[in-house]
Amino acid sequence: MTEYRIPDITDIKEAGERIKGYIHNTPLLSSQTLNSITGADVVFKCENFQRAGAFKFRGACNAVFSLKESILKNGVATHSSGNHAAALSLAAKIKGIKAYVVMPENAPEIKKKAVAGYGAEITFCKPTLEARETTLQKVVKNTGATVIHPYNNFNVICGQGTAALEIQDVVTPDIVMAPVGGGGLISGTALAVKNMSAKTLVYGAEPSGADDAFKSFYGNVFVPSVNPDTIADGLLTSLGEINYTIIKRYVDEIFTASDDTIIKAMRLIWERMKIIVEPSSAVPLAVMLEHPEKFRKKKVTVIITGGNADLDNLPF
Amino acid sequence: MTEYRIPDITDIKEAGERIKGYIHNTPLLSSQTLNSITGADVVFKCENFQRAGAFKFRGACNAVFSLKESILKNGVATHSSGNHAAALSLAAKIKGIKAYVVMPENAPEIKKKAVAGYGAEITFCKPTLEARETTLQKVVKNTGATVIHPYNNFNVICGQGTAALEIQDVVTPDIVMAPVGGGGLISGTALAVKNMSAKTLVYGAEPSGADDAFKSFYGNVFVPSVNPDTIADGLLTSLGEINYTIIKRYVDEIFTASDDTIIKAMRLIWERMKIIVEPSSAVPLAVMLEHPEKFRKKKVTVIITGGNADLDNLPF
Numbered sequence: 288m289t290e291y292r293i294p295d296i297t298d299i300k301e302a303g304e305r306i307k308g309y310i311h312n313t314p315l316l317s318s319q320t321l322n323s324i325t326g327a328d329v330v331f332k333c334e335n336f337q338r339a340g341a342f343k344f345r346g347a348c349n350a351v352f353s354l355k356e357s358i359l360k361n362g363v364a365t366h367s368s369g370n371h372a373a374a375l376s377l378a379a380k381i382k383g384i385k386a387y388v389v390m391p392e393n394a395p396e397i398k399k400k401a402v403a404g405y406g407a408e409i410t411f412c413k414p415t416l417e418a419r420e421t422t423l424q425k426v427v428k429n430t431g432a433t434v435i436h437p438y439n440n441f442n443v444i445c446g447q448g449t450a451a452l453e454i455q456d457v458v459t460p461d462i463v464m465a466p467v468g469g470g471g472l473i474s475g476t477a478l479a480v481k482n483m484s485a486k487t488l489v490y491g492a493e494p495s496g497a498d499d500a501f502k503s504f505y506g507n508v509f510v511p512s513v514n515p516d517t518i519a520d521g522l523l524t525s526l527g528e529i530n531y532t533i534i535k536r537y538v539d540e541i542f543t544a545s546d547d548t549i550i551k552a553m554r555l556i557w558e559r560m561k562i563i564v565e566p567s568s569a570v571p572l573a574v575m576l577e578h579p580e581k582f583r584k585k586k587v588t589v590i591i592t593g594g595n596a597d598l599d600n601l602p603f
Numbered sequence: 604m605t606e607y608r609i610p611d612i613t614d615i616k617e618a619g620e621r622i623k624g625y626i627h628n629t630p631l632l633s634s635q636t637l638n639s640i641t642g643a644d645v646v647f648k649c650e651n652f653q654r655a656g657a658f659k660f661r662g663a664c665n666a667v668f669s670l671k672e673s674i675l676k677n678g679v680a681t682h683s684s685g686n687h688a689a690a691l692s693l694a695a696k697i698k699g700i701k702a703y704v705v706m707p708e709n710a711p712e713i714k715k716k717a718v719a720g721y722g723a724e725i726t727f728c729k730p731t732l733e734a735r736e737t738t739l740q741k742v743v744k745n746t747g748a749t750v751i752h753p754y755n756n757f758n759v760i761c762g763q764g765t766a767a768l769e770i771q772d773v774v775t776p777d778i779v780m781a782p783v784g785g786g787g788l789i790s791g792t793a794l795a796v797k798n799m800s801a802k803t804l805v806y807g808a809e810p811s812g813a814d815d816a817f818k819s820f821y822g823n824v825f826v827p828s829v830n831p832d833t834i835a836d837g838l839l840t841s842l843g844e845i846n847y848t849i850i851k852r853y854v855d856e857i858f859t860a861s862d863d864t865i866i867k868a869m870r871l872i873w874e875r876m877k878i879i880v881e882p883s884s885a886v887p888l889a890v891m892l893e894h895p896e897k898f899r900k901k902k903v904t905v906i907i908t909g910g911n912a913d914l915d916n917l918p919f
Binding site for chain 1: 630632652654656870873876877878910917919
């Protein structure tokens, strides 16, 4: 592993100041029905209402806004078919610079449209990780753009941690829980929470079909994701190295939930809270349904990660 | 027509005090994308987040809470397969009294479950208006319960008007627009708005397949709804008499929109605002899409009426 600095609370607070006015301070919602189902006192931090539809905009904004003008002018680049691509494109648009996005040619039309809608220049490639990386290298060589990794990046982690700052301004929960994919959100959240309220527990929630963080955490060795398979398409990515280091140090527990429970939890949120969340966002509630004893009578804050669900292809 | 008193702003403010602490002061949300699509500055009053999932809870609460103890103890009754039944059941539950709900036997399971979930006593009947009314009369005879009409009722209208009070606490719009079904919401809204800001225009939005209010308003004669047909199932009911009188006096214009545009508008709200709204709630946005010149550069507040959409039977 390479050397890197772990962000501290000052870095996250600086990120908060840097992106203030560009991001939404998203609402905290609760539901009496979900409280009675879980036996807990649950508050949802609704990043599905964040700009570009997901928490990813926080990290992308902070990473873009942190670049020096001389570097910024060449634009930013990433390969992604998901929320990070849209978030980075919007952050670049705000700064008036180019975003270059490498997308697999089979990415859903709705995601292609979203990224193009923010003015990004899209390069399509074959749907393999190798093709994505090779194509991205070519794009960077031709443009001089700076690659912004979706989670294994200091400034992205600081940006994602700002959601937890907003929570702590309002409530001090017993537990804060967020989904784990690449680990950008959970690592930023854990850093922020533990530095503000040491007694608040930080839990990660992972689909059992993509449980590389769970295995890495409890196996004490970094296990890359192999053939992940879950309805929670935002959580298919492999845990990042910096993220793993932070998780090991600051996260208290990681739980998994089955896809069946994730789908059930997603539908509960849609029906009872009247908000649209993508499958990944339902994983923490699914964990609460599968492990009720861990949450009963606790004040739990769950980060709802995004609302970019495909309405033509619902899992229920 | 029988004699009746039209509510004034004092009645609506008293309703607001009466139901305070029981209802949610629902959030106002906006979307930059919807603003750029409509060319207007639109704020949505999100009654889909109201308890029991719709604005109906305001009117039901106010009607139930306004009854004398001696009358209240015999319970309340209604025939409805929709949001009013659930709202009345929850209001009765809060007061610790019985709610008797007559429902057509073919009502959707989800609505039966919602009403039963609030502890109401359900009597099923054949799915005709005649059977509903006869069955309700029998229930009332047996129980002594007070019938709470879903919209043609003084206290219900006052309750529905409280949503507009909350809007006016925050913004003074150029236009306030709400859907028109039986007319409970639009009449309460018009009374509240016109008494607080005389220059704010109040518009009604109706599906072209259920345009009895439109015809009554412009024809200057009360036209009952005959064989209405629209995806906006909450707006199939015929306009009430008290509601018609108030609409004639206080509403500025009524517009219609086609079901195709309503479905398009509903999907836009789901995709762009990440909130779940039922088809009826999308009618005002559909009107804005069909009559953009009426709204361009205006500050428009739209009341989102409810979020009880059937997830197994989406129109898109």
